[in-house]
Ligand SMILES: [Zn+2]
Ligand SMILES: [Zn+2]
């Protein structure tokens with residue numbers, strides 16, 4: 439599961455135009471006629487009230503009059519100072535400011551105050567969320583996505599443990615950057631004519647918010663289902679596997695009204711995850727949910 443770091447959505451430059459002295463303007467806030475002031479986004483402000491029109495930094499709450507950054511899927515305004523001087527949250531790229539509840543984790547990651555409040559920190563919590571996600575997949579798809587064999591275990595790990603679990607998964611760069619939040623390990627075994635699949639093991643990265651972890655869990659569950667049902671899973675392209683898993687997670691988020699999660703999944707910087715999701719949604723429009731599931735069991739690419 440790729441995290442799709444939101445990073446900077448846009449670098450915004452706010453233009454404060456000083457107006458000419460011999461014209462008469464009405465301040466949007468105090469309604470007084472003044473000869474000098476500023477326009478901000480098309481409205482006029484006297485020098486006393488221009489500050490109220492400026493965006494404020496979500497982290498330090500200072501008014502921003504120059505360049506600033508829009509960060510995370512919430513598009514929050516962050517001043518250049520906070521952006522440059524404070525370590526960024528591994529999940530959403532907001533400043534993880536220790537003075538405002540941000541956390542520095544032992545494995546080198548930083549978590550912003552907002553995500554820290556929702557962070558999943560115990561294995562018990564993670565397993566409960568995974569079970570909830572399994573229930574939500576059932577609510578969304580009925581018995582169509584039932585597993586043939588149960589999942590062996592679900593582990594919650596820090597970045598170091600996650601890197602070990604993901605070694606050889608092809609995800610290693612994303613894992614190092616903290617962008618991949620879940621890894622499913624499925625081992626195919628063959629002895630002579632006999633072939634079988636060892637029970638899957640799932641590793642979830644800790645300190646991910648509970649809402650995100652539900653999406654990651656649905657995604658990893660979908661990998662297990664597809665591995666158990668595909669006739670030639672080893673031949674499938676990453677875009678097919680990640681696209682299908684994202685589509686399952688997306689449908690679950692939609693069904694349970696988690697718009698924020700749908701927005702995260704629809705981030706165009708998501709590579710195969712995003713492109714694959716778009717293709718599966720298109721396939722669903724053409725063939726319906728049944729058609730998508732049939733496709734997911736046979737196709738090697740999309
Ligand atoms: Zn995945
Ligand atoms: Zn005024």
Ligand SMILES: [Zn+2]
Pocket residue numbers: 495496497498499500516517518519520521
């Ligand atoms: Zn700031």
Ligand SMILES: [Zn+2]
Pocket residue numbers: 527528529530531532549550551552553
């Ligand atoms: Zn964050």
